[in-house]
Amino acid sequence: MLPFLARRMAMAIGTVLAAVVISFLLVHATDTSPGAVRLGTNATPERIVAENEALGWNRPLPTQFFDYLGDLVRGDLGTSLIDGRSIAADLADRVPVTASIALFATLLSGVLGIVLGVAAAFRGGRVARLITTGSGVALSLPVFWVGILLVYVLALQLGWLPATGYVPFTVDPVGWFTSLLIPVIALTIGGAAIVARTANAGLRQALGQEHVRTLRAMGTPEWRIRYVHALRFASLPVVSVLGIQFIALFGGSVIIENLFALPGLGQAGQAAAASSDFPALVGVVVVATVVVVLINLLLDLVVAALDPKVRAS
Amino acid sequence: MSVLPLDAADDVTTEPGPPARRRVPDVLRRPGGLLAAGWLIFIVVASLTAPWWRPYGVAEQDLANRLALPSAEHWLGTDPLGRDLLSRIFTAGTEPLLSSAVTVLVAFGIGLPLALIAAERGPRVERVISRVTEVFLALPSTILLLAVIGVIGVRIFIIMAVLGVLISAAVYRVMLGVAQSVRTRLYVDAARVNGLGSLRVNVVHVLPSMATVIAVQAAQLYGIGLLIVAGLAFLGFGPAEPDPSWGFMIQDASSYVFNAPWLMVPTGLVLALTVIAANELADAIAGKAAGETAPVRRRRSPARTAPAEIPPADPAAVLEVRDLTIAVDDGPDLVTGVSFALRPGRVLGLVGESGCGKTMTARSLLGLLPDGVSVRGGAIHWRGQDLVGRTEKELSAVRGREIAMISQEPMVALDPMFSVAYQLTQPIRRFRGVGRGEARRIAAELLRNVGIVDAERVLKSYPHQLSGGMAQRVCIALALTGEPELLIADEPTTALDVTVQAEILTLLRALVRDTGLSVVIVSHDLGVVADICDDVAVMYAGTVVESGTAAAVLDGPRHPYTQALLAANPHVPDGVAVPARLASIPGTVPPPGSWPTGCRFASRCQFAQDQCRAPFPAEPAHGIGSVLCVRADELAGAHLSWDADPVGAAPTPATTPTAGASR
Numbered sequence: 001m002l003p004f005l006a007r008r009m010a011m012a013i014g015t016v017l018a019a020v021v022i023s024f025l026l027v028h029a030t031d032t033s034p035g036a037v038r039l040g041t042n043a044t045p046e047r048i049v050a051e052n053e054a055l056g057w058n059r060p061l062p063t064q065f066f067d068y069l070g071d072l073v074r075g076d077l078g079t080s081l082i083d084g085r086s087i088a089a090d091l092a093d094r095v096p097v098t099a100s101i102a103l104f105a106t107l108l109s110g111v112l113g114i115v116l117g118v119a120a121a122f123r124g125g126r127v128a129r130l131i132t133t134g135s136g137v138a139l140s141l142p143v144f145w146v147g148i149l150l151v152y153v154l155a156l157q158l159g160w161l162p163a164t165g166y167v168p169f170t171v172d173p174v175g176w177f178t179s180l181l182i183p184v185i186a187l188t189i190g191g192a193a194i195v196a197r198t199a200n201a202g203l204r205q206a207l208g209q210e211h212v213r214t215l216r217a218m219g220t221p222e223w224r225i226r227y228v229h230a231l232r233f234a235s236l237p238v239v240s241v242l243g244i245q246f247i248a249l250f251g252g253s254v255i256i257e258n259l260f261a262l263p264g265l266g267q268a269g270q271a272a273a274a275s276s277d278f279p280a281l282v283g284v285v286v287v288a289t290v291v292v293v294l295i296n297l298l299l300d301l302v303v304a305a306l307d308p309k310v311r312a313s
Numbered sequence: 314m315s316v317l318p319l320d321a322a323d324d325v326t327t328e329p330g331p332p333a334r335r336r337v338p339d340v341l342r343r344p345g346g347l348l349a350a351g352w353l354i355f356i357v358v359a360s361l362t363a364p365w366w367r368p369y370g371v372a373e374q375d376l377a378n379r380l381a382l383p384s385a386e387h388w389l390g391t392d393p394l395g396r397d398l399l400s401r402i403f404t405a406g407t408e409p410l411l412s413s414a415v416t417v418l419v420a421f422g423i424g425l426p427l428a429l430i431a432a433e434r435g436p437r438v439e440r441v442i443s444r445v446t447e448v449f450l451a452l453p454s455t456i457l458l459l460a461v462i463g464v465i466g467v468r469i470f471i472i473m474a475v476l477g478v479l480i481s482a483a484v485y486r487v488m489l490g491v492a493q494s495v496r497t498r499l500y501v502d503a504a505r506v507n508g509l510g511s512l513r514v515n516v517v518h519v520l521p522s523m524a525t526v527i528a529v530q531a532a533q534l535y536g537i538g539l540l541i542v543a544g545l546a547f548l549g550f551g552p553a554e555p556d557p558s559w560g561f562m563i564q565d566a567s568s569y570v571f572n573a574p575w576l577m578v579p580t581g582l583v584l585a586l587t588v589i590a591a592n593e594l595a596d597a598i599a600g601k602a603a604g605e606t607a608p609v610r611r612r613r614s615p616a617r618t619a620p621a622e623i624p625p626a627d628p629a630a631v632l633e634v635r636d637l638t639i640a641v642d643d644g645p646d647l648v649t650g651v652s653f654a655l656r657p658g659r660v661l662g663l664v665g666e667s668g669c670g671k672t673m674t675a676r677s678l679l680g681l682l683p684d685g686v687s688v689r690g691g692a693i694h695w696r697g698q699d700l701v702g703r704t705e706k707e708l709s710a711v712r713g714r715e716i717a718m719i720s721q722e723p724m725v726a727l728d729p730m731f732s733v734a735y736q737l738t739q740p741i742r743r744f745r746g747v748g749r750g751e752a753r754r755i756a757a758e759l760l761r762n763v764g765i766v767d768a769e770r771v772l773k774s775y776p777h778q779l780s781g782g783m784a785q786r787v788c789i790a791l792a793l794t795g796e797p798e799l800l801i802a803d804e805p806t807t808a809l810d811v812t813v814q815a816e817i818l819t820l821l822r823a824l825v826r827d828t829g830l831s832v833v834i835v836s837h838d839l840g841v842v843a844d845i846c847d848d849v850a851v852m853y854a855g856t857v858v859e860s861g862t863a864a865a866v867l868d869g870p871r872h873p874y875t876q877a878l879l880a881a882n883p884h885v886p887d888g889v890a891v892p893a894r895l896a897s898i899p900g901t902v903p904p905p906g907s908w909p910t911g912c913r914f915a916s917r918c919q920f921a922q923d924q925c926r927a928p929f930p931a932e933p934a935h936g937i938g939s940v941l942c943v944r945a946d947e948l949a950g951a952h953l954s955w956d957a958d959p960v961g962a963a964p965t966p967a968t969t970p971t972a973g974a975s976r
Contacts, residue, residue, distance in 0.1 A: 011444070015451045022452075023460050030464045136596060140588040142540050144547045144560075145581040148567045152574055210725040217679055217720075218740050218791065219712030222705070232730045251453035255544050259567060269456050270548055273463035281463045288453040296451055308730060308775035 004310055008300045012293040019289035020072065023282045024065055033057055037276045038081040068282075077283035082275055087283040091268065095287060097166065098264035101180060101256065102249040105187035110242050112188065113195020117238075120196065121203035122226055132200070135193035143252065147186040147259045154182055164261045183256045191245050198241045202234030209233065235306055243299040247292045346597025349590040356587050360406030367400035372555040380573040389579040392562070393569060398579050401557035406583070408552065409559060412473040413538030417531050419477025424484030425527070429515050431485075432492035442485070449482035458545070467550045469542065476541060480534065487530055488523065495522045529599045536591030543584055559584045630654035630694075631831055632678070632799060637691035637701075639673050639682065645906030647673050647686065648855045654937070655848070657798070660825055660832040662846035662863065664839060664878070668902045670855040671835045672721075675801050678833065679716055680708040695799075714744060717792035721804040723784035727776040733787055734772040737794060744795040759790040764820055782813035789820065800824075802834045806841060818845050839882045843867055848938075851875045854902055854913035858942070861935020871934055871945045874898075874914045876955035912942065919955065920944055 035051030036043065043051075052058055056067075071078065077087040120131040155163035161182050167175035206212065207230055215225050254266030265288060272280035304310045359366075368388075369375075375387075375395035383390050389398040427446075431439040454476065461475050496519065520527075545551055546560025554561075559580055566577035632655040639648040648670035655661045663671045677688055678695075680703060693700040700711065720726045727736055737756035741747065747755065753772070760768035763786040776784060785805060792800055802821065806814035822845055824830055836842055842849055842863060849867070850860040851874065859872035870876045877898045900917040909915060911926040918925070924943055934940040942948070 011447060011451075014444075015448045018448045019452055019457075022457070026460055026464050032464070136592055137585075137589055140536060140540075140592050141585050142543055142547075142563070142581065142588070144544065144567075145563055145577065145585065148563065148570055148577050148581075151567075152570050152577075156571055210720065210722060211728040213681060214718075214720065214726045214788070214791070215728070216681055217712055217718040218795070219709040219714060220740070220743075221709070224739075229728055229730075233728075247451070247453060251455035252544075254455055254459065255547060258548055266456070269459040273459040274549065276463050278463070281460045285453075285456055285460050288456045289451075292451060292453050306730070308732070309777050 004304065005300070008297060012297055015293050016286070016289050019285050020069065020282070021065075023285040024068065027278045027282060028061060028064075032276055034081050034278050037278065072286065077286070078279040080280050081277045082280075087280050090280075091265065091283055091287050094263060094265045094268050095291065096169075097262055098250060098253045098257065098266060099291060101183055101187065101253055101262065101264065102246055104180060104184045105191055105249050106242055106246045108184060108188045109191030109195050109245055110238070112192040114199050114238060116192065116196035117199025117203060117234075118226075118231070120200040121207070121230075128200075131196060135196045138193035139190045139197075141190060143186055143190060144255050144259050146189055147182065147256060150182050150186050154185075164259070166260075166262045179262075183260045183262065187249055187253075187256060191249065194245060195238060195241055199234055199238050202237045203230050206230035206233035232306070236303065239299060239302055239306065243296060246295050250288060250292055250295075345593050349593035349597065352586060352590040353594065356406060356583070356590075357410055360403050360410055363400070363403040363406070367397075367404060369397035369400045371401050371404050371557050372396065373400075380569065380576060382575055390575055392565065392576060393573075396555075398562075398576075401562065402559070402580055402583050405552075405557035405559050405562065405580075408469060409539050409542040409546075409584075410587075412469050412542050413535050415470055416473045416477040416480065416538040416541075417534050419474045420480040420484045420534060421527070421531060423478060423481035425488050427481070427485045428488035428492045429519060431489055432496050432519075433511060433515070439489070443489070446482035446485050449479060450486070452479065454479040455541075455544075458541075462545070462550050467553075469545070469551065472545070472550075473538065473542060476538070480537075484530060484534070487526070491523050491526045492519060495519050498522075525598060529595045532591050532595035532598065536588040536595075539584065539588050539591065629656050631657045631696060632833070633692075633694040634674070634678070635692045635694070637674065637677065637693065638689045639670070639677055639686060640689040641905075642685050642687060644685075646689070646855060647905050648677075651691070651850075651852070651855075651857050652939075653848075653850045653857060653860055655799070655831055655833060657831050658825065658829045659847040660821075660834060660845055662842040662849040663833065663835045663852055664837065664842050664849060665852035666837060666878075666902050668904065669852040670905075671837075671852050672803055674852070675718075675803050675833060675835045678799075678801055679712055679718055680705070681718070713740060713792075713795040713797065715795075715797055716799045716801065717795060717797040718801040718803065719785070719788045719792050719805050722808050723788045724776070724779075724781055724808070726788050727779075727784060727791075729776050731775070732772070733774050733776070733779075737772070737787075737791055740791065740794040755794075756790070759793055760787070762793070763787075763790045763824075764816070765790075780813075781809050782816060785809060785813075785817055786820070789817075789824075793824075797830070799831045799833065802832060804835055804837070807836075807838075814841075821845060839867070839878055850938075851878070854908055855905060856913065856941065857931075857939070858914065859934065859938065859940045861938025865935035866938065869935075871940045871949055872914075872942045873918045873920050873948065873955060877919075880955045920948060920953065 033048060033052050034055050034057055035048040038055075039047055039051055056064065068078075075088055077091065079086055080090070116131050116135070120128040151163045154161045161178055162175075163182075165179055167179045169176040203226075207226075212225060212229065215229060220229075251266075253264055254270055256262070257264040257266040258270060265284060268280065269284040269288075271277070272284060373396060375381075375391060375397070377395065378384075378387065378391050379395040380393055381387055381391040381395070387397050387399065389402065391397055392401065427442055431442045457479065458472060458476060461472055465471060542551075543558075543560040543563070546558035547564045549561070549564070551558035551561050562580040563577060563584075566573075566580065569576050633652075634654070635652045637648060637651040638646060640646045651670070651674055653661065653663075663674060665671055673682065673686065676682055678693060678700070680700065682688070688701050691701065695711065695716065700708065703711075727733070734753060734756060737759065738749065738752035741752040741755050741759075742749070745752070745755065756772060757768040760771055765771050765783070765786055771779070771783065771787065776787075779787065789805075800821075805821070806817050809817065818841060821832065821834075825832060832845075834841070834846065846863040848861070849863045850857045851866065851872065852858065853874050859866060859870065859875045866875060867879065870879055881897055898917055903909070903913065903916070909926065911928055912918070912921070915921040915925040922944065929941075929943040931939040931941040932945065934945070
């Protein structure tokens with residue numbers, strides 16, 4: 001168990017480091033300099049050179065890298081080239097928005113997907129066919145299109161939920177919840193489909209296992225075979241898919257945040273990409289990676305709790 | 314973009330198929346696959362040729378007809394500037410359709426060779442590559458793409474190539490599993506031994522076996538790529554106006570969703586249908602499309618075929634199988650006319666080569682035949698009731714409580730996710746109605762009864778921590794939790810080491826002696842039978858050819874097949890010289906559905922004559938047993954027995970001896 005955790009921990013640190021290196025190199029590989037970005041299109045070359053000098057852009061690359069790493073460890077991500085705001089403070093406000101969408105959507109996908117997967121695996125016949133076909137379609141739908149459809153139906157036609165916008169939790173908890181509902185549902189449709197497929201496949205595989213035959217030979221009640229043994233067997237692939245799902249949702253939230261005007265990490269990433277705000281870009285990549293890596297570590301603990309082989313190792 | 318990188322569930326078959334050349338027709342024979350392939354071809358051709366056939370230019374505005382619904386002039390309607398949607402949608406298709414292909418090519422161009430190298434070079438190289446790819450997998454790829462865009466600007470083909478690099482980690486992971494499993498096949502080694510170079514081995518032998526999985530994953534990835542290109546365009550990272558893109562057209566529609574909801578329909582549908590088609594194609598290639606999902610629901614046993622009230626022939630028998638026929642539903646018979654009887658406290662051996670129907674017969678006693686196989690006739694009398702045609706519910710009252718079973722592979726017979734304690738106490742509580750603590754005490758006692766000294770430690774263990782012999786002891790303890798009267802042991806020692814085999818047999822013998830348990834033991838090993846059985850039924854090609862007490866059958870076999878088995882048996886009694894050569898039985902057991910009329914062994918029998926090829930009944934033999942050989946008396950009279958080196962019966966080159974190869 002401990003070696004396992006240590007290995008995963010090393011993996012996590014390595015991943016964050018890789019994200020820093022990749023984004024750092026990316027930013028430094030370009031012709032555009034931060035001075036040019038900060039001063040806009042009307043700046044003279046001399047002023048740009050001076051600005052770059054002031055930003056420390058001309059120092060040797062390793063020096064800049066280790067400076068950045070040092071700041072990063074202290075929680076300093078630098079300031080935006082566009083408006084000079086502190087990137088760390090800005091992202092700290094945004095992470096909860098994205099995280100709550102991704103977390104809600106992952107949980108809802110998990111619950112719905114497992115229910116559907118169980119129904120497909122255990123009922124068979126027409127129910128199974130409907131769920132398999134339906135999930136095949138659902139996971140192919142572009143999330144931004146689904147989002148618009150949901151807005152049309154739930155907000156415009158039925159008037160149940162607000163169409164766009166974000167209400168901070170501290171201002172109005174109920175408003176916060178309803179403002180997240182459509183984005184979460186939009187993300188859940190595809191997510192639940194993937195979980196349902198995984199659960200279905202896992203349960204079918206479980207029921208074909210030799211140990212299930214042993215259980216049958218012992219006269220074990222069918223409900224216990226299905227809901228205790230088969231479900232436990234299928235829980236490992238489901239959990240790992242939920243983890244991947246969270247990563248995908250966290251990264252993919254850019255689109256949904258754009259569509260619903262949610263002030264999350266993705267929106268910041270989009271703005272930074274559009275304006276070549278390099279420090280903000282690196283900051284978004286690093287923060288997103290840290291969150292993803294933390295969630296992965298959490299999942300490793302869940303897997304360790306579920307799988308005796310991991311626990312014993 | 315909330316799509317995960319590839320089917321992480323691995324539910325698309327990661328089992329490599331045999332090198333198949335007829336894959337494409339197979340895919341197209343399915344309606345879904347055909348439709349999907351048709352749509353993809355249509356959309357690609359229509360998009361690439363759009364400049365030549367589109368009714369309007371992409372920037373051509375018809376200001377009188379803004380936000381129009383479909384009409385004769387604008388088949389799909391118009392956008393807020395009155396531009397023709399049909400023309401724009403198909404013109405816009407080129408970029409996503411091509412750039413997504415770039416992602417697929419790059420991802421496979423990197424992931425596949427890495428997987429082949431890792432599979433070929435062994436664990437150390439594999440570990441290094443796998444660690445690196447794990448890091449890539451954990452990176453939030455969409456956000457990284459944004460960083461790339463921020464640096465290099467909107468250059469879609471380069472961006473999608475970068476995406477291909479990021480996704481190659483996922484491709485590598487899936488392909489590695491497949492490549493490793495292909496590499497373990499013998500023919501790959503054989504090719505290497507034959508001196509083929511590494512590249513040639515991969516191209517000629519490994520890649521063709523991976524073709525199906527590659528096609529499935531590529532089709533899925535293509536769909537994901539489409540969604541990502543469209544997603545980026547939706548965010549404004551796509552072709553600049555007035556050039557159309559699917560994503561931006563949907564973004565545009567989102568601001569008109571109140572006034573002109575139609576606007577989002579055509580573009581969204583075309584994009585959705587294309588992605589659905591890619592995924593459906595993947596499903597069709599994988600052969601797991603919706604229509605093919607077989608229900609897992611337990612099949613009810615078929616209705617009783619014959620009245621059950623036949624008085625038992627042997628009043629003392631606790632189990633009597635009579636004229637049992639087992640068949641594949643709508644298929645050939647697997648077992649026909651099998652009869653045997655078992656008295657309390659005795660051990661019956663079902664012996665024969667692999668594929669004789671021994672295991673099917675044993676499993677039918679508990680109603681545990683595989684899906685699609687059922688008892689078609691005959692009776693299984695168990696303590697006065699016929700088990701054939703019972704419902705699952707009625708059978709589950711018998712299972713474990715009256716008849717229990719231990720299986721061939723103890724290592725997989727226990728649930729890997731639960732401790733031994735849980736797996737033992739659960740049935741103990743159910744069968745004996747005791748509490749948790751008492752159940753645990755009984756479990757420990759049962760473990761000690763099956764010869765496990767440190768029962769407490771084993772109780773706390775999980776199956777993967779047990780050795781094969783230990784696992785089989787736990788399985789036996791599990792079988793004893795319901796204090797059954799009959800134990801069915803299907804090759805209980807086959808998977809174990811030789812020394813452990815002997816221990817398990819000793820244990821079974823002690824249990825029979827101490828508890829009065831009856832046992833049906835399935836084995837291909839005559840040594841096991843001689844060791845432990847009181848009675849024996851020799852099976853060949855789905856039927857019992859000879860039965861009787863073990864002593865009588867083994868000492869004076871009357872059926873040529875039994876004689877051949879004994880002659881081929883490498884177990885030699887103490888004090889007898891090992892024969893210079895063991896006999897073999899030419900040929901193999903004929904598979905179900907191709908059994909000859911008359912004696913099924915005739916084609917491999919040294920003594921076969923014309924009369925053997927017509928049907929004939931079994932004759933009584935060995936006291937309570939029988940023999941199914943029309944020449945049995947004649948052969949016995951002439952003192953003929955199976956010859957290790959039969960004159961004039963040279964085996965044909967194509968056949969391989971299967972008997973006597975005691976594993």
